[in-house]
Amino acid sequence: MADGKPAGVNYVKALRDAIFAACVAFAILLPMVGFRTVQDMSNALILETRFPLFAIFVGLFAVTAFLNTAFFVPWREARARQVKVRESGKISHFLSKYFAPFALGFVLVYPALALWITGAGGSLKWIDNFGIQILIYVMLGFGLNIVVGLAGLLDLGYVAFYAVGAYSYALLAKTFGFSFYALLPLAGILAAFWGVLLGFPVLRLRGDYLAIVTLAFGEIIRLVLINWIPVTNGYAGISGVPRPSFFGIPFNANEDGFAATFGLPPSPIYRTIFLYYLILALVLLTAFVTMRLRRLPIGRAWEALREDEIACRSLGIDTTKTKLTAFAIGAMFAGFAGSFFAARQGFISPETFTFMESATIVAIVVLGGMGSQIGVAIAAAVMVGGMELLRELDFLKEIFGRDFDPAQYRMLLFGFAMVVIMIWKPRGLVSTREPSVFLKERKTISRDLVKEGHG
């Protein structure tokens, strides 16, 4: 291969890899797919075998491994030889110049598009489950991006601030009847306060230790929510959380409701569309604030902190305050997102704020490319939207048999997709850094030089 000539397809090696993959798949999938326990009529547990399905799975693995070794790997190597020098900034440049305005336009007209294509009834799912859900995660991703991507502090308990925001809104709105618009900033401030509170004890920790303590913090908040029953109502959660109004006009079928006021036929779609634009406004605000912060001294200090904390201190930067502001501002955006979530859902319980949520948000930031907003937005759309889309995989039933439930394999496919992305783009989708200031020319910086931070 060293002479650059395309070598013939090595079928023997490919076959060997295929057999190996089949063996591994056989060992792993036999207990997971081959057998299943079901309850019969008398509630007794019986063991059921699914050998045809199991065989299809093992076969799939073998074929994939064969194709990979026989065709994909040689193709990739050939391409790597051809394209020696690649513009590292090309993708990021393309993204910021053409993709970002297009994406912005798309999210602005998305509800109208959904209405037009699927009609009032069908669009509810698309606007709510896809649009709003994705935008909430985009917002959480942007917030965590400040802490993890810019300041380089790995926070695995970010969902705690999301929970603080949600419960702040739910409790204050139910108890005192304050409006959503008054409580939104308050929820943000409360979450920021908890961010600082978490920040203090973990200031001296770095890397893995920081990650573990933040993880514990997330669990503490969740356990408090579960066990402080007089206030939080425990597992049962808080229901009947007041919904946001259209600047004073409630969304209901009454005479003073939104539909009646504007002379529209009553439909639940108005609220959904309004919520969509509300979260979109919050996301854009977050993006705008983060972008400005990056160009201000504090944002540059965050990035410098990620690069080299000792050098920061030698230049007179108070790293304590810098870290705390990163925690506080990151937490504040989670607080906003949390109160929006509570207002949209109308019901919250500790079940929502599990470690899985934190992990998803961290995954969004890492997949997107730490520090990159466009990358985070794309990653959120792919991860959250993809998870939702996997619910719609009914066509798989044609392949695997009628009693096959595709939704059950969401996590498997999801994990597989993550592995693929991390092999393909180890530093995330957008793997370059845009400098915050330039003298003559804005050159993007290759990720190889940018540090990930050690906590």
Add this chain to the structure above:
Amino acid sequence: MTALLEVEHLTMRFGGLVAVNDLSFAAHKGHITALIGPNGAGKTTVFNCITGFYKPSEGRMALRHGEGVTQAELDLLTRRGERHLKRGDHALYLLERMPEYLVARQARVARTFQNIRLFSGMTVLENLLIAQHNPLLLASGMTVLGLLGVGGYAKAERAAIEKAKYWLEAINLIDRADDPAGDLPYGAQRRLEIARAMCTDPLMLCLDEPAAGLNPREKNDLTDFIAMIRKTHDTSVLLIEHDMSLVMQISDHLVVLDYGVKIAEGTPDTVRNDPKVIAAYLGVTEKQVAAVEVGV
């Protein structure tokens, strides 16, 4: 003339190891003071104490801005347990009581590192702007005004960029201002680190082996650069360096350390001929040192 920095009885212990033992010396304003000694003599430890990265076990390090503070006031400040005294332009700082970022910000002591510590993923210009973090943060109204776009932040940033440009021209890197610092060749990184330290407007610049790993031409450039800093700026230099020709050429005053103890002090000429210094560097036996000492 009172000293800019007066180190008295500085001792630093790490558990049972005495890295620096009862070291006293003074660095004068406008001088280049060099700290030399064999590997492991405790030079970098002294630097870390002065710049606040280590808290010394014993000793006092007084840094004066101007000459308006008397010895009696210094002693009073020490007894009171306070950190600093400020009277108009004149001020006195007890460095052993200050955390590193305040040593840099208030006492205005800047430093470089033995193993270069640049922000490698940020551009050369960004590196120099981060060094001006504190005045810029103030100009951005502690971020709040800057976020809203009111106040004079844009103007302050332009001024900061002008200052960065001045230093980039001084170190010959103006054409690479928008390149990541990690992409620069080694010699340029060394120069950039010094320029970055200078962007904090220090009264005292501590350079930890600035010539390490440089070729002869780069060493010459460095010598000129340090001389330029001393001449055109109100900055005194404290220097750790192994390259004796460079040290002898530019220093006004030398302090020689060996095993954490000061073994000699003086002008380059006196130190060069000091038998103890020769012994420490050439590694002769105790007996020979004793014999030389008797002879002296």
